[in-house]
Amino acid sequence: MTNDNDLWADAVERVGDDSGIFRGACRRIPDGEVRRDRLMASPPELRCKRGETPRAVLATMDERVTDIATSNPREAPGPSYRIIVLCPGWCPGRPTEFGGHRTEMPRYVVGKVSELPPGSVRIVPVNNPQGVGVFNVNGAYYALKNVCPHQGGPLCSGPITGTTRAKLTENDAPEFEWVREGEIVRCPWHRWEFDIATGKTVFDSRMRVAKYRVTVDAEPPRQVETFHVTAEDGLVILEA
Amino acid sequence: MRDDEILRYIGPPLRSIPLGSPFGQRYVPPVDDIHASVGGGPELYGNPDAVGEVLFEKGGFDAAIVTAPNRLVRSDRRHEVAVMRATNEWLAASWLQSRHGERFRASIDVSPTNVAAAIKEIERWAAHPGFVQVAVPLQVHSPYGEQEYFPILEAAASFGLPVAIHGDGGGGAELTPTMAGLPTKFVEYHTLFPLNAMVHLVSVITEGVFDRLPDLTLVLTDGCAAVMPPFLWRVDAKARALKEEMPWVGRRPTEYLNQVRFVPRRDDFPRDRNQLETMIHLARDGACLLYGSNYPMWDLVDLQAGDWPPADLFPQPFFGANALDTYPRLRPVRQAT
Amino acid sequence: MKPETDNGSANGGGHEVDIRIIDIDVHFKPANAFALTDRLPEPWRSRTNIHRALTKAPLYNPYTGAMRLDAKPEGGPTGSDPSLAGRQLLQEAGVDLAINIPVGEYFCPLVEPDLNAALSSAVNEWQAATWLGDFKGHTRYRGSISVAANNVPAAVREIEKWAGDPRFVQVLVPHHAGAPYGSPQFDPIWAAASKHGLPVAIHSNVGLEQYMTPVGLIQRYPEYNGIGHPLFLAHHLVSLITYGSFDRFPQLRIVMVEGGFSLYGPVISRLDRAWEALGGENKGLPSDYLRDHVRFSSQPVEEPDSFDDLARMWAWGDASHLLMFSTDYPHWDFDDPARAISPRFGDATRRRVYLENAREFYGLPGKRPADEFDARPAPAAASH
Numbered sequence: 001m002t003n004d005n006d007l008w009a010d011a012v013e014r015v016g017d018d019s020g021i022f023r024g025a026c027r028r029i030p031d032g033e034v035r036r037d038r039l040m041a042s043p044p045e046l047r048c049k050r051g052e053t054p055r056a057v058l059a060t061m062d063e064r065v066t067d068i069a070t071s072n073p074r075e076a077p078g079p080s081y082r083i084i085v086l087c088p089g090w091c092p093g094r095p096t097e098f099g100g101h102r103t104e105m106p107r108y109v110v111g112k113v114s115e116l117p118p119g120s121v122r123i124v125p126v127n128n129p130q131g132v133g134v135f136n137v138n139g140a141y142y143a144l145k146n147v148c149p150h151q152g153g154p155l156c157s158g159p160i161t162g163t164t165r166a167k168l169t170e171n172d173a174p175e176f177e178w179v180r181e182g183e184i185v186r187c188p189w190h191r192w193e194f195d196i197a198t199g200k201t202v203f204d205s206r207m208r209v210a211k212y213r214v215t216v217d218a219e220p221p222r223q224v225e226t227f228h229v230t231a232e233d234g235l236v237i238l239e240a
Numbered sequence: 241m242r243d244d245e246i247l248r249y250i251g252p253p254l255r256s257i258p259l260g261s262p263f264g265q266r267y268v269p270p271v272d273d274i275h276a277s278v279g280g281g282p283e284l285y286g287n288p289d290a291v292g293e294v295l296f297e298k299g300g301f302d303a304a305i306v307t308a309p310n311r312l313v314r315s316d317r318r319h320e321v322a323v324m325r326a327t328n329e330w331l332a333a334s335w336l337q338s339r340h341g342e343r344f345r346a347s348i349d350v351s352p353t354n355v356a357a358a359i360k361e362i363e364r365w366a367a368h369p370g371f372v373q374v375a376v377p378l379q380v381h382s383p384y385g386e387q388e389y390f391p392i393l394e395a396a397a398s399f400g401l402p403v404a405i406h407g408d409g410g411g412g413a414e415l416t417p418t419m420a421g422l423p424t425k426f427v428e429y430h431t432l433f434p435l436n437a438m439v440h441l442v443s444v445i446t447e448g449v450f451d452r453l454p455d456l457t458l459v460l461t462d463g464c465a466a467v468m469p470p471f472l473w474r475v476d477a478k479a480r481a482l483k484e485e486m487p488w489v490g491r492r493p494t495e496y497l498n499q500v501r502f503v504p505r506r507d508d509f510p511r512d513r514n515q516l517e518t519m520i521h522l523a524r525d526g527a528c529l530l531y532g533s534n535y536p537m538w539d540l541v542d543l544q545a546g547d548w549p550p551a552d553l554f555p556q557p558f559f560g561a562n563a564l565d566t567y568p569r570l571r572p573v574r575q576a577t
Numbered sequence: 578m579k580p581e582t583d584n585g586s587a588n589g590g591g592h593e594v595d596i597r598i599i600d601i602d603v604h605f606k607p608a609n610a611f612a613l614t615d616r617l618p619e620p621w622r623s624r625t626n627i628h629r630a631l632t633k634a635p636l637y638n639p640y641t642g643a644m645r646l647d648a649k650p651e652g653g654p655t656g657s658d659p660s661l662a663g664r665q666l667l668q669e670a671g672v673d674l675a676i677n678i679p680v681g682e683y684f685c686p687l688v689e690p691d692l693n694a695a696l697s698s699a700v701n702e703w704q705a706a707t708w709l710g711d712f713k714g715h716t717r718y719r720g721s722i723s724v725a726a727n728n729v730p731a732a733v734r735e736i737e738k739w740a741g742d743p744r745f746v747q748v749l750v751p752h753h754a755g756a757p758y759g760s761p762q763f764d765p766i767w768a769a770a771s772k773h774g775l776p777v778a779i780h781s782n783v784g785l786e787q788y789m790t791p792v793g794l795i796q797r798y799p800e801y802n803g804i805g806h807p808l809f810l811a812h813h814l815v816s817l818i819t820y821g822s823f824d825r826f827p828q829l830r831i832v833m834v835e836g837g838f839s840l841y842g843p844v845i846s847r848l849d850r851a852w853e854a855l856g857g858e859n860k861g862l863p864s865d866y867l868r869d870h871v872r873f874s875s876q877p878v879e880e881p882d883s884f885d886d887l888a889r890m891w892a893w894g895d896a897s898h899l900l901m902f903s904t905d906y907p908h909w910d911f912d913d914p915a916r917a918i919s920p921r922f923g924d925a926t927r928r929r930v931y932l933e934n935a936r937e938f939y940g941l942p943g944k945r946p947a948d949e950f951d952a953r954p955a956p957a958a959a960s961h
Binding site: 269270271378379380381382383386413415416417418419420421422423424425426427428430431432433435436438439440442443446447463466467469470471472473474475476477478479481482484485486494506507508509510511512514515518519521522538539 | 639640752753754755756757758759760789790791792793794795796797798799800802803804805807808809811812813815816819820837838839840842843844846847848849850851852854855856877879880881886889890892893910
């Protein structure tokens, strides 16, 4: 019998992040304070109760999701949100068997590779009202939810920059070294620094911003608006 | 104390300069300098035997740390060094060798205006087991996190000596004692002046001094325990957002409180029980607090007298264990009793 | 209480909406300094270098500047564009009414008393003509009567001039004027303000201040903002009480803006204890004066990990009576109304802080006409 933490770790890996609608859903429930890393401590309505079928739980989750969407557009989950229902351990099975309003993330074309050169970012208006920022950091692509976990600022529209590292000197006060140029995005509001690749805060904390997968396809995916592509210039695809 | 007891250790010509009142001269309380319960004149509180009788025989204290007051600003740096040396000689020769010498401990008086001389004093007296900390004045020309003072803190930490920042009305610098201009009322000065210790504390934190000296303990002897948390929360938020400006600060500012101690003064104990409990809770549930009487001053703290605050609100370590933890050199006292 | 407005009709058709969030600290400015210097009389208006004097930089700033980076309009400084401000502050943040406090670049108090007085006049004229006038002034914004703290007679004249104008809800003085505000030299300002029922806001400004602290010069912004600046306001508060300003002027009310909140409870507790021992000269305990005479702005709300710790300090400070919500838009450490104050404080306290304390204190209305900023922005999410 797997324990809660294993199930949770497993689910996180599958989803790629632990934020998004699940956190949004929890916030609307009156009691209980939700902490991202302790979702198993969240209100019992979100867990399978012993003997209750997962489908019944999922059905009420759908209702609750719809409620949220109409009551506060700023928190509204987009069509791509995924819900995970975690069993506390007595219903055997893996989360994806009974988890998910949708288990596949929709895919979006961000643009041509040539339109997103290294050092640039494009905010894609999907997934949530503030969208998702897609970054090119030295040729690698990353995507972060455009919502700062601090107070909700438009994180991805902030400066893409480096950060400092302490340089300790022999007999004098410490100095700065400038490092990691281009790897950090700073929230335009309260200047919180985030590692673009991981979504984690640069300062020591457990906070991070949701990240999503970005790939490059040589051909446009089916059922998506057709782009003219060449062999040299693929499409940047976001799953969010 | 009587001035001649210190002047004895200062040679001419500096010996001619008056030392100034230990109770302040510009900001003078409109009440007797000495608390009514002390019941005696200068010959009482300057006399180690008399004080020892009050504290140890009648008061039930096991040990007491003596810190000499700053008195005046001394702009003459040679004079400042001379007074500092003389004070330490006097402490060693009088309090630490008095009838209760085993129970008294003292602070090594140093002046930041001459760092080399300060380090010499620390090195000289660190070997003497009666000295348990280094004392520096609250009012100086730069906050204590600045590099120019680092060697003093480093020397103290290397000998396992905490550094006490003490105000007590004196000054090591000629600066306006409050932020918005010269205070004209004693109560205004008295309420606000000790808060300047917060500037020192934040400077020490943001310059990475606690990171560079993990064995350093800072003792703020003039209170601030109650105002400290909300001030530091402000610094926490800014330090987090502006991490790039101080990458050498490894922890959150409030997390350095384990290297800080406060000696609450009488005004630091709010009359409201909930507020007092909050103060204790936010000072790491009392672990940051050290019991200090400020004997024999008018704002004496005597938790055994039955007045406010009630002693039972304080966790037991406040009365002794915190001090033993902060000053390992106090331990022989416990063993001797 | 959720900080939301009713959905008025998208084009602001004639009905009224409830006011739910009042923001007592925002900072608007003109597109350039000419908007102020053109309003100066001679000889100041033509004086060489006059614009440079108005744009003194503060000593302490974050390395990356003091403004919210997404609030900069094209072709003007941050805080100069009414439609961007309306979108970000009124629409996205959901603020109903905001009080403008003109400080910072272009509004620097000047060392020369006559010039400083002339500048204050120009600042107030500019507010009246723009943000309190054409720019939705009558329904969404209120202003502060900027006065020259180093020119007391002129300050009194300025207060008398604007006192009857309901768009100005308070008098504004900088955080540093050479002496603590309890000093008798400032009495005529308190007299004029309280005669007209106008509170006086103390807010940091750049120009007259001295930065040296009692223990030396602080190096950088995080330390100064965290510790140094609140100590100024603490001193003013203590001096106003200890010098008897509230006894001489029983109608005098003070707002301490952007200097924190939680730290004043313990400071006043210290003052209370000292008071009882030293035989204070006026009636009552210092803490007795707070409800009738003092308010604080909330931004930035402290962020300790433990909600319980913050709640204890808010209780100590009497937040439900003394605290008024502010965003500090468009500065970088702006507080978003949706997130700034935890729901765990409960609806009653949040309502008082977001709305009632300011509404009562400033005599503001309970409703306002709906306008174009009431339409909810369409969600950016597009489904494919």
